Amino acid sequence: MNHLELIRQVEWKDLKKLSVKEMLIENNISLPWLFISLILAYHGYYGIALPFSGFYFLTALRQVHNGFHNSLGTGKLLTWLSLYLNSILMMASIHAVKFNHIRHHKFCLSEEDYEGKSASMKWYEAILYGPQHMFLIHWITLKKANTVYVKNMMVELLSIAVFISVVFYFQIHFLMYHLLIMLFGELLMAFFAVWTVHHDTHENPNVARTQRGFWKNKLTFSMFYHMEHHLFPAVPTIKLPELAERIDKTLPELHKKQTF
Template identity: 75%
Template sequence: MHNGFHNSLGTNRFLTWFTLFSNSVLMMASIHAVKFNHIRHHKYCLSEEDCEGKSAGMSWYGAIFYGPVHMFLIHKITLQIGNRKYVRNVLAELAAIAVFAFIVFYFKIPFLIYHIIIMIAGEFLMAFFAVWTVHHDTEEHPELARTQRGGWKNKITFSMFYHLEHHLFPAVPTIKLPELARRIDQVLPELEKKNTF
């Protein structure tokens, strides 16, 4: 999905859209709303206009408790200030999510009920995992997000914590971030790199 936000999936426009739409249903949140706020996060990083980045200045437990508010706000802001295309996509995704949840609970499909509960819990943790972990204590230089070195940590997180590299070069696909990190280390060894975890 993250590569889809930055049009770096390597697929055509429709397949990129379909990836975001289908993942919205599977993940129980409008991914186009997440995309809208993520693009704004890159533009207004940790400023007042950056809704996605609000939890970065909180304590770790504050970011966890803020999670449900975060999920509500990214949908609200997209519907308020997003263009017609974003609003249309968000409404379509929310409708599809509602239909999916209705079918699952109406027919009482146990493994899908479990899936829905786990996905909602996961979405409520987005403000902590996707924002706080990579941006806390970087307010002085918001463009220099945290990063993660070390093989096994990046393997279990699918290279998603190369966040410094992502902020410097947002269009680089996630799979290429380890190589980008190596190149940055060679060219700018003096660049401050704060660990994610």
């Protein structure tokens, strides 16, 4: 059964709408983790701050990912602002990531899918590929994107450069810590955001890997419901657990490859 047949059998359009509470959660989910990590780092507790920094990176990725698909429940300006601010805090042009991610959905695991290159690698190759992946995302945006994407990318990269310069010039140690951890996170994106959810799925790329298990999905903020996301990219992350239940109920025979 291909992904188009799957889509026709599952009710999903009602899940696109967010309540006010859900909208506030999706737009602010990263902030508690950011503030806690920065406060701990400011006081020199870098080891304790580390898991909170990791959760910030994950939840910020969830936030901008919803922004890619216009699923934050806000207008264009606030969505753009979310992508811009998280670009500075996450150490990468999020509009460049968006451009490649939209292409990833369109050309999933084909030659034109530059985001998905690491899916065909071994796990350790995907980790080592991280720096090249980060460079390629920006380079492909420069070469293939329209002027709006390129302009947004350049504004974000310039803002990142200014932020880095200020932080290191004034020796703001807790922000130096944050920037280094975010850079480390970006270098692992090819593994965590691509390989884990797409390896060994080339026979039907749009039926990506997924994750079941209450605590696994709670600890990963529902980011590994990737099969559900590829089939229904307009559904906000906060609604993916409900979507997964509908898929399991409607198509119990569907083979689901687990992420971990």
